[in-house]
Amino acid sequence: MDLSLSSFARSSIPPPLKSCNLTSLSNFPNYSFKSRNFSLTPLISRQNRRIRAQYSCNSGSGGGGGGDDDGFVVDEVPHLTNFLPDLPSYPNPLQQNLAYTIVKKNFVSPEDVVAQKIVVQKGSPRGVHFRRAGPREKVYFKSEEVRACIVTCGGLCPGINTVIREIVCGLNYMYGVHDILGIEGGYRGFYSKNTIQLTPKVVNDIHKRGGTFLRTSRGGHDTDKIVDNIQDRGINQVYIIGGDGTQKGAALIYKEVEKRGLQVAVAGIPKTIDNDIAVIDKSFGFDTAVEEAQRAINAAHVEVESVENGVGIVKLMGRYSGFIAMFATLASRDVDCCLIPESPFYLEGQGGLFEFIEQRLKENGHVVIVLAEGAGQEYVAQSMHAVSEKDASGNRLLLDVGLWLSQKIKDHFTKVQKMAVNMKYIDPTYMIRAIPSNASDNIYCTLLAHSAVHGAMAGYTGFTIGPVSSRHAYIPIDRVTETTKTIKLTDRMWARLLSSTNQPSFLKGSPVMQERVDKETIEMIDNMKITSI
Numbered sequence: 001m002d003l004s005l006s007s008f009a010r011s012s013i014p015p016p017l018k019s020c021n022l023t024s025l026s027n028f029p030n031y032s033f034k035s036r037n038f039s040l041t042p043l044i045s046r047q048n049r050r051i052r053a054q055y056s057c058n059s060g061s062g063g064g065g066g067g068d069d070d071g072f073v074v075d076e077v078p079h080l081t082n083f084l085p086d087l088p089s090y091p092n093p094l095q096q097n098l099a100y101t102i103v104k105k106n107f108v109s110p111e112d113v114v115a116q117k118i119v120v121q122k123g124s125p126r127g128v129h130f131r132r133a134g135p136r137e138k139v140y141f142k143s144e145e146v147r148a149c150i151v152t153c154g155g156l157c158p159g160i161n162t163v164i165r166e167i168v169c170g171l172n173y174m175y176g177v178h179d180i181l182g183i184e185g186g187y188r189g190f191y192s193k194n195t196i197q198l199t200p201k202v203v204n205d206i207h208k209r210g211g212t213f214l215r216t217s218r219g220g221h222d223t224d225k226i227v228d229n230i231q232d233r234g235i236n237q238v239y240i241i242g243g244d245g246t247q248k249g250a251a252l253i254y255k256e257v258e259k260r261g262l263q264v265a266v267a268g269i270p271k272t273i274d275n276d277i278a279v280i281d282k283s284f285g286f287d288t289a290v291e292e293a294q295r296a297i298n299a300a301h302v303e304v305e306s307v308e309n310g311v312g313i314v315k316l317m318g319r320y321s322g323f324i325a326m327f328a329t330l331a332s333r334d335v336d337c338c339l340i341p342e343s344p345f346y347l348e349g350q351g352g353l354f355e356f357i358e359q360r361l362k363e364n365g366h367v368v369i370v371l372a373e374g375a376g377q378e379y380v381a382q383s384m385h386a387v388s389e390k391d392a393s394g395n396r397l398l399l400d401v402g403l404w405l406s407q408k409i410k411d412h413f414t415k416v417q418k419m420a421v422n423m424k425y426i427d428p429t430y431m432i433r434a435i436p437s438n439a440s441d442n443i444y445c446t447l448l449a450h451s452a453v454h455g456a457m458a459g460y461t462g463f464t465i466g467p468v469s470s471r472h473a474y475i476p477i478d479r480v481t482e483t484t485k486t487i488k489l490t491d492r493m494w495a496r497l498l499s500s501t502n503q504p505s506f507l508k509g510s511p512v513m514q515e516r517v518d519k520e521t522i523e524m525i526d527n528m529k530i531t532s533i
């Protein structure tokens, strides 16, 4: 009997919850629970995807249940059997795999889920959970019948090649799948290019190189043409590596595949140097990027320390989210000020950037500023009277805030303050993105790739893989695309940064900031004197 959560979802029978003390449940004779009076109501929402099992444990005087509603929610990933109910399953070939036979618990239990929030309060709802990633006892593909393909889309990021390599090797070595195609040059490669055959030998060394072995592109997503091509080529597993835009494209592919009733598993592997993908803890390549950024910050620091009134500016990537800038700043300790898209800043007057620079120059003789590329875009656009341009995927092309800020600082100090500054502007953005992944990212990429392979073989589809609260989980694609992850100015991490650099918070005097952050927070930060300069 299939005890997987998807089978519960399909049959509207909620999963057995070990946390509720139940004795028996006559409605569900196949499951035994330990408790007395119990009633149970499954609620299905979010297009039948999110399964909410509401448990009422009426156990009298504090009988140890989870309260009236313990708010346990599973954010369900689609399964091929949702639209192909007669699909046969097979024993997982990993049962015969030498490496896996010695593992104590070979397969992930179907009931294992990962909690999105791990910090909880007594009595609070148990919250959203995702299906835990890993190999399942049953698979829905015969290895010799699998024809997989891999595509990479969007910008570069350290580690893409490791993910490609590990999908190929994982499919080969764990599942005996030998037919794997590389789609070249992003989504448009499906319908405009020949494929390349990928074998462990072909991909053996690629993790040592930056970039993507399969090449990439922006734009060119045509769902019908892509799915026609998948169908024509007899592809039944699609591995799609890319950022938010790519994952939106993957969701459309999955929906079209479902509409056509094809036995095709669609697996998304989130990639973004900006670390702006929602739900997952961190994206691969991010650590490598932060580490590489240290070299640029260090260079800026060495330069400005060696001259009089040295002002170093380092521009890092981060279109809408300043994660690289924030973490690189926190890691370095040589940075005086970090500017990110989420926190509007201003230059002139009390509490402004110029005042802060002047003070640091007087105190230390130099200042280092780390700037995310998406910061201050509104000012640059105003001063350059620039027309907003877009790339092939529809992303707004950013103006060079680093050049703009360098000029503004030079002008201010020379003309207004009559004080010459020694400006050193470093733009290492592409250098940080184009390198191979470091050791820990390599391990992370391996886990992602293997989890994607296990998920597709187990018949899941329309899913993205990633760590949630430090455990790898299968997440419905639209959960990761519905919002962009940004730095919360009211979170403790940003407070850590402010108290480490002692930079202005720009809360006072910035109408935009006052709109974003509530009055109470402004007062609280003021009282904490983080803004004091």
Ligand SMILES: Nc1ncnc2c1ncn2[C@@H]1O[C@H](COP(=O)(O)OP(=O)(O)OP(=O)(O)O)[C@@H](O)[C@H]1O
Binding pocket: 153, 154, 155, 156, 186, 187, 188, 217, 218, 219, 220, 221, 242, 243, 244, 245, 246, 247, 248, 249, 250, 252, 271, 272, 273, 274, 392, 393, 395
């Ligand atoms: N809303 C969408 N629907 C379908 N396809 C999309 C959508 N947005 C983007 N795409 C496609 O996804 C691919 C990559 O998108 P994009 O260039 O925005 O990069 P990305 O995946 O967001 O990665 P990153 O921003 O990290 O570089 C492109 O081929 C683009 O056509």
Ligand SMILES: O=P(O)(O)OC[C@H]1O[C@](O)(CO)[C@@H](O)[C@@H]1O
Binding pocket: 154, 155, 156, 243, 272, 273, 274, 317, 318, 319, 373, 391, 398, 433
């Ligand atoms: O110049 P490209 O390749 O379009 O990429 C630039 C953009 O890609 C990103 O690195 C996201 O992948 C952004 O930070 C950056 O703005």
Ligand SMILES: [Mg+2]
Binding pocket: 154, 243, 244, 245
């Ligand atoms: Mg994107």
